Amino acid sequence: MPAEARSDGRIVIVGASLAGLRAAETLRDEGFSGELTLVGEEPHPPYDRPPLTKQVLLGRVRADDVGLPRRRAVEARWKLGVRASGLDLYGKKVLLANGEQLPFDRLLIATGTRARPWPDPDAARLDGVFTVRTRDDAGRLAERFAAGPRRVLVIGAGFTGSEIASACRERGIEVTVAERGPAPLVGALGGTLGAFAARMQRAHGVDLRCGVTVTGLKGADGRLTGAELSDGGRIDADIAVIALGAVRNTEWLAGSGLAAGPRGVACDAGCRAFDMYGIVTDDIFVAGDVARFPHPLFEYQMLSLEHWGNAVAQAEVAAHNMISSGPHRRPHLTVPAFWSSQFGLNIKSIGVPTFSDQVVVAQGSPEEGRLVAVYGYRGRVTAAVSVNRAKWLEHYRRLIETAAPFPPGPGAADRPESAEPVPSDVPDPKVLSHGPTVALTGHLPDRRLTLVRPGG
Amino acid sequence: MSTETLFHRIADYASRPDPYPLYAELREHGVVRQDDGSYLVGTYDEIAALLHDPRISSDRRLRTVPDPLGPGQDDVPPAFIGLDDPEHDRLRRLTMRPFGPPHSPGRIDALRDEISRIAGELADGFGGDGKRIDIVDDFAYPLPVTVICRLLGVPTEDEPRFRAWSDTIVAGFDSTPGEDPEQRVRSATEARRAMALYLGELAESRRGHPSDDMLSALVNDEAPEGRMNRIELMTTSVLLLIAGHETTVNLITNGVLTLLRHPDALARLRDDPALMPQAVEELLRYEPPVQMLPQRTPLADVEVSGVTVPQGAPLILVLAAGNRDPLRFAEPDRFDITRPDNQHLGFGSGVHSCFGAPLARIETQIALTTLLHRLGDLRLVEDPPPYRTNPVLRGPRHLVVEPRA
Numbered sequence: 001m002p003a004e005a006r007s008d009g010r011i012v013i014v015g016a017s018l019a020g021l022r023a024a025e026t027l028r029d030e031g032f033s034g035e036l037t038l039v040g041e042e043p044h045p046p047y048d049r050p051p052l053t054k055q056v057l058l059g060r061v062r063a064d065d066v067g068l069p070r071r072r073a074v075e076a077r078w079k080l081g082v083r084a085s086g087l088d089l090y091g092k093k094v095l096l097a098n099g100e101q102l103p104f105d106r107l108l109i110a111t112g113t114r115a116r117p118w119p120d121p122d123a124a125r126l127d128g129v130f131t132v133r134t135r136d137d138a139g140r141l142a143e144r145f146a147a148g149p150r151r152v153l154v155i156g157a158g159f160t161g162s163e164i165a166s167a168c169r170e171r172g173i174e175v176t177v178a179e180r181g182p183a184p185l186v187g188a189l190g191g192t193l194g195a196f197a198a199r200m201q202r203a204h205g206v207d208l209r210c211g212v213t214v215t216g217l218k219g220a221d222g223r224l225t226g227a228e229l230s231d232g233g234r235i236d237a238d239i240a241v242i243a244l245g246a247v248r249n250t251e252w253l254a255g256s257g258l259a260a261g262p263r264g265v266a267c268d269a270g271c272r273a274f275d276m277y278g279i280v281t282d283d284i285f286v287a288g289d290v291a292r293f294p295h296p297l298f299e300y301q302m303l304s305l306e307h308w309g310n311a312v313a314q315a316e317v318a319a320h321n322m323i324s325s326g327p328h329r330r331p332h333l334t335v336p337a338f339w340s341s342q343f344g345l346n347i348k349s350i351g352v353p354t355f356s357d358q359v360v361v362a363q364g365s366p367e368e369g370r371l372v373a374v375y376g377y378r379g380r381v382t383a384a385v386s387v388n389r390a391k392w393l394e395h396y397r398r399l400i401e402t403a404a405p406f407p408p409g410p411g412a413a414d415r416p417e418s419a420e421p422v423p424s425d426v427p428d429p430k431v432l433s434h435g436p437t438v439a440l441t442g443h444l445p446d447r448r449l450t451l452v453r454p455g456g
Numbered sequence: 457m458s459t460e461t462l463f464h465r466i467a468d469y470a471s472r473p474d475p476y477p478l479y480a481e482l483r484e485h486g487v488v489r490q491d492d493g494s495y496l497v498g499t500y501d502e503i504a505a506l507l508h509d510p511r512i513s514s515d516r517r518l519r520t521v522p523d524p525l526g527p528g529q530d531d532v533p534p535a536f537i538g539l540d541d542p543e544h545d546r547l548r549r550l551t552m553r554p555f556g557p558p559h560s561p562g563r564i565d566a567l568r569d570e571i572s573r574i575a576g577e578l579a580d581g582f583g584g585d586g587k588r589i590d591i592v593d594d595f596a597y598p599l600p601v602t603v604i605c606r607l608l609g610v611p612t613e614d615e616p617r618f619r620a621w622s623d624t625i626v627a628g629f630d631s632t633p634g635e636d637p638e639q640r641v642r643s644a645t646e647a648r649r650a651m652a653l654y655l656g657e658l659a660e661s662r663r664g665h666p667s668d669d670m671l672s673a674l675v676n677d678e679a680p681e682g683r684m685n686r687i688e689l690m691t692t693s694v695l696l697l698i699a700g701h702e703t704t705v706n707l708i709t710n711g712v713l714t715l716l717r718h719p720d721a722l723a724r725l726r727d728d729p730a731l732m733p734q735a736v737e738e739l740l741r742y743e744p745p746v747q748m749l750p751q752r753t754p755l756a757d758v759e760v761s762g763v764t765v766p767q768g769a770p771l772i773l774v775l776a777a778g779n780r781d782p783l784r785f786a787e788p789d790r791f792d793i794t795r796p797d798n799q800h801l802g803f804g805s806g807v808h809s810c811f812g813a814p815l816a817r818i819e820t821q822i823a824l825t826t827l828l829h830r831l832g833d834l835r836l837v838e839d840p841p842p843y844r845t846n847p848v849l850r851g852p853r854h855l856v857v858e859p860r861a
């Protein structure tokens with residue numbers, strides 16, 4: 001197909017959030033002149049999720065003020081408040097829940113994830129039980145926070161749960177965090193930083209309970225009153241936030257013939273979806289949290305990332321490839337990166353910390369609340385995480401990209417006295433309450449393990 | 457010619473108007489060792505990597521080889537530009553609190569009107585028809601020092617005194633060829649001390665009497681990192697002045713010079729002043745006021761493009777050469793005010809990247825916008841203009857323009 005032929009025709013994007021919007025902008029930026037349609041289940045125009053557990057829960061920004069800034073005007077049909085319910089690969093049509101059908105020449109799947117709900121649906125309906133994925137969720141929870149609850153129970157101490165606990169403490173709200181694993185953030189960052197995060201939470205007055213599961217939520221008159229723990233303990237709480245990780249929105253693709261399932265939609269490095277036989281399609285693309293893609297820096301394992309930066313970068317590559325052909329297509333090779341702010345700390349990660357067997361604090365120290373931890377796998381650098389030291393990460397990005405030897409050599413500024421590597425202690429994700437943010441959905445190093453269904 | 461003497465050739469005053477061919481030679485050779493044991497780097501990727509490398513120190517006291525630019529000028533400890541983490545980070549954070557986000561997001565923006573007013577007044581003083589103007593002395597030079605006085609909170613009546621010190625300090629970076637630099641350096645050191653004492657006292661007088669300026673915030677606000685002691689307060693405020701002075705002067709002056717040399721770009725800007733922010737970025741790439749960073753030293757042996765730079769050796773990162781690296785910028789020698797993806801090295805990069813960049817940007821944007829409408833009818837009296845001797849902070853000593861006949 002000649003290259004020009006691709007800049008017109010009909011493109012449909014399902015999922016009108018971060019990845020969907022950035023893809024649409026890139027398509028127009030790179031000269032796509034055809035018909036563009038975006039379908040989104042939420043009634044709102046694209047908005048930003050990271051502030052939801054940060055500024056919104058702190059009461060600093062209103063939940064309806066988190067709209068994503070537009071990079072450019074996009075001429076497109078927006079179908080908001082409508083769910084896509086199916087995909088017809090032979091007829092090249094997206095089926096909508098309202099009965100409409102959208103024919104396409106090329107399709108982008110960007111349906112992301114949703115919050116994993118509390119397993120007991122009756123308890124999940126109690127007044128006071130929340131998840132936080134959408135701006136409506138966050139807006140309602142922020143209102144409850146403002147009303148001054150007696151105690152909040154956060155179930156799951158991944159990034160989302162930890163940020164929510166941090167917001168509680170900053171607002172002076174009592175909070176209990178229950179985590180099945182040995183420490184907060186341990187699923188994403190391993191033992192060393194998990195232990196650090198546990199100390200931070202306790203220092204800020206969080207009632208942190210690790211190694212326990214919440215066995216049941218209790219209510220009276222339809223309202224939450226508390227929870228029971230596996231160690232026999234009981235927590236009185238009027239709010240419970242379920243932070244058990246995310247579920248990929250792939251149900252609408254069931255039976256479509258694509259390689260789509262609970263682990264996401266598998267695609268190649270150029271964002272082209274695989275069908276169920278493992279044959280790559282040429283007109284179906286995937287980007288963002290719902291995608292599962294091979295990354296050469298991590299031994300071509302299939303990665304699923306719930307990272308803002310990945311959604312943007314992958315959407316740009318997918319959009320470019322949707323209107324390019326053959327050798328003009330680009331691979332999605334960005335080194336994974338994400339950030340989080342909690343308990344006054346700015347945490348940034350680059351690479352894949354769970355793809356590791358060892359970790360070393362290469363700069364700073366946990367005691368002083370600033371550090372860079374570097375992760376290695378079989379003698380090469382695979383990730384780095386900074387706490388209040390983001391500006392150094394660029395250096396470690398280069399080490400990851402060049403598969404530099406681990407541990408990094410001597411001479412770094414602010415290097416601790418003993419910079420000895422220790423095991424990275426990335427736990428078997430099955431023991432965690434929260435889903436690991438980076439899911440190595442192939443097999444973990446050394447353990448040939450397939451995941452990802454924490455708790456499941 | 458031997459690459460061992462490249463630095464001497466760059467430093468040679470005759471190279472000042474156009475050092476770029478020498479920078480191209482440097483890039484061709486990757487990393488170049490000089491006969492005095494120092495190393496020069498001029499390629500974009502390598503410079504960017506070194507600026508982020510935690511093994512590269514900014515503390516000259518750690519050098520084991522004689523310093524090509526001589527030792528520090530006095531016995532006080534370095535300001536944070538010459539320190540490494542964690543000290544550097546602590547002081548930079550403390551200084552950032554009253555200067556920019558997240559604690560003071562509005563400080564620089566609030567200065568906009570003031571800067572426009574000062575720039576307007578200076579331009580109004582240009583005098584009547586037919587007169588020659590020196591862009592340096594009559595405009596670019598007085599602007600940054602006045603702005604920094606307002607920012608720090610130096611009372612207006614003390615400004616002349618402050619300005620005299622700053623003139624002397626800045627003159628200390630320069631020497632007239634053939635002149636003995638010692639006298640200038642001595643005066644500069646004295647002026648620096650006097651200014652530091654003055655600022656220390658001024659700050660003390662604000663303790664307990666907060667007013668809406670940076671010095672007052674630095675002595676009165678409690679930060680998680682604690683407070684600066686008196687010496688730190690003095691070295692930091694002097695740093696703010698020095699780091700932001702000649703650099704901004706040169707950027708404004710290089711801007712006028714470059715626009716007069718590129719009338720097409722000037723005309724475009726006049727039609728569409730919204731292009732000014734991009735144009736200033738291109739200036740920072742094309743004619744960066746800080747041509748090189750001469751104060752780096754590796755803390756361990758570091759390999760750069762296959763050459764081992766030994767621990768303790770002076771390492772000079774030639775930003776201006778990196779900014780013209782064809783592997784990073786298409787047609788690097790072309791001045792293109794709408795250049796896309798312009799990640800220049802003009803403000804450095806990494807942990808020491810320019811603290812004052814937001815201020816420098818708006819100062820220069822406003823300064824050039826103020827001059828925009830007057831420049832079209834002006835011509836350069838001398839091209840190239842006479843340059844300052846300093847090869848690091850490179851810029852014209854005078855830039856005389858006159859109305860077109």
Ligand SMILES: Cc1cc2nc3c(=O)[nH]c(=O)nc-3n(C[C@H](O)[C@H](O)[C@H](O)COP(=O)(O)OP(=O)(O)OC[C@H]3O[C@@H](n4cnc5c(N)ncnc54)[C@H](O)[C@@H]3O)c2cc1C
Binds near residue numbers: 085114252305307
């Ligand atoms: C509270 C919170 C805090 C976060 N903080 C950070 C952070 O600090 N740093 C970081 O790097 N990342 C963070 N993230 C992750 C980041 O927000 C995501 O990576 C990003 O939103 C992914 O974008 P996406 O477009 O792929 O998916 P999503 O944002 O999940 O969007 C998918 C969209 O598709 C819609 N959709 C789903 N199914 C259908 C269907 N069948 N038909 C039509 N529409 C459908 C959904 O309604 C949704 O609007 C955070 C996420 C949350 C929830």
Ligand code: HEM
Binds near residue numbers: 700707801811815816
């Ligand atoms: C056009 C004007 C300017 C240019 C080109 C410029 C350039 C630079 C460069 C290249 C550095 C890096 C130094 C290094 O890495 O060793 C730097 C650092 C610095 N600049 Fe600027 N600068 C300018 C204006 C200013 C202004 C107006 C201020 C003050 C308000 C300022 C304050 C600083 C400080 C304090 C540092 C040290 C930062 C640190 O060590 O962390 N600069 N500048």
